[in-house]
Amino acid sequence: MSRLHVVTGKGGTGKTTVAAALALALAHGGRRTLLVEVEGRQGVAQLFETEPLPYEERKIAVSHGNGEVYALAIDAERALLDYLQMFYKLGSAGRALKRLGAIDFATTIAPGLRDVLLTGKACEAVRRRDKQQRPVYDAVVMDAPPTGRIARFLGVNEEVAGLAKVGPVHNQAQAVMRLLKSPETAVHLVTLLEEMPVQETVDGIAELRATGLPATSVVVNMVRPQLPGExxxxxxxxxxxxxxxxxxxxxxxxxxxxxxxxxxxxxxxxxxxEHAERVELERGLRAELSAQGLPVRELGLLSEGVELAGLYGLARELRGQWLTSGTDGARP
Incomplete structure (x- = not known):
């Protein structure tokens, strides 16, 4: 059973919507999930019609069966301060670094550091235990960067572990990569039945596999209903x-x-x-996705746009498809 679910997709495919629906689906039946945003767009807050997310875990929704969905918008600067405190016990010295602008300097001269902090914070939430040594969250869902850079985003800790041969940075990076490459992590690629998103999805699957990272499933979003007599x-x-x-x-x-x-x-x-040509195109794109050897789920187009009722409807669709398609390591 995967506990970290990474949701990626080409811009415009609705990956944030799918991530939110997945968090609701995973919280079904009294479980607790954490929905993590790493791009600073506050898309999760807009979907759930709530205030912008702070750098703290906040309850934003209740799923069917009284499950709870929490959300967190990870800020790289705050994550770096947490990191410095965790490993180097800097305390007030870390806050002084922030005032001096050292945090911005560090993330600017080492762009990969930002991704290290973002992935590290999400992985920490997966590993966190309460006083009874039970997981604080049954699942963590990450609204991740687009497919074009997902392999680099998830694999950056491996580069860091190679650069820092010893010490807490090395150990932390290795621990993150062990989680990301384990069965506890699932990567779901969101696409549309259009040529460019499908091609980017196929390329993303190949890149993930080449780096030893999991490509777990494909979610085809905004599928139009089939018409009679097509x-x-x-x-x-x-x-x-x-x-x-x-x-x-x-x-x-x-x-x-x-x-x-x-x-x-x-x-x-x-x-x-024209409609027949579209049907033929979609048939070919579905075949191309099926050829990747991953489970493919489809979510219907929300004709009224994405709002809370529609989001809960997508969660029911996802849960139903996961439960009826067999176990693939990512079933709510």
Missing amino acids: EQLLSAQERTDEIARAFARAGLGGARRGGRAERLVAPLLEQGR
């Missing part, structure tokens, strides 16, 4: 005269060529042709 659309293009006669029998004009019925049929068939 399979007959292509064959309908060959039956213009037959359809025109049917229109005429319905009293929509004569069946003669060029008549009103045929003029009505032509634009309808053109729309049908």
Whole structure:
């Protein structure tokens, strides 16, 4: 059973929405989850219609079955102060460093340090125990950076461990990588049934596998509902005269060529042709995703936009699909 769920996806695919729905699904039945945001966009707060998230874990929702969802927006600067206090006991000296601007300096000259702090904070939440040595959170869901840089984001601690051969920095980086490469971590890639997001998803899966990081599942978001008769659309293009006669029998004009019925049929068939092409494209993209050898889940398009009721609906969809698709190490 995975306890750290990393959700990534190309911009515009709705990865933050999927991460939020997954946190709700994982909290089902009285469990407690933590939803972590690392990009500073406050997208989680907007989804749950709450105040901007501070650098502290705050309860933001109750799931079905009285589960609890907490959220945290990780700030790199505050995380660095925590890090310095944890390993070097700097205390007030750390606060002095902040006033001097040393924190900004450190994260600027070492861009990878920011990712180390973000991943480290999320992994600390996974490992944290209460006084009875039980996990504080049953699951931690990370709304992670986009697919194009997810392998680098998750793998940065391995580079740090290689640079710092000994000491607390080395030990911390190694501990984070052990968690990220273990069955406790699942990486879910969110995509749309469009060519660019699917290609980026395929590339992301390959990069994760090349670095030994888990690629656990694909979530196809905003899937439009299937229309009745889609399979007959292509064959309908060959039956213009037959359809025109049917229109005429319905009293929509004569069946003669060029008549009103045929003029009505032509634009309808053109729309049908375009829709049929879209159906064929989506069929090919689904096959490409299935070829990656990962479970593929689909979430329907929210026609009214994303609001709280829709978010809970997506959580039910996710939970239902996980429970009926077998165990893959990431089941709520």
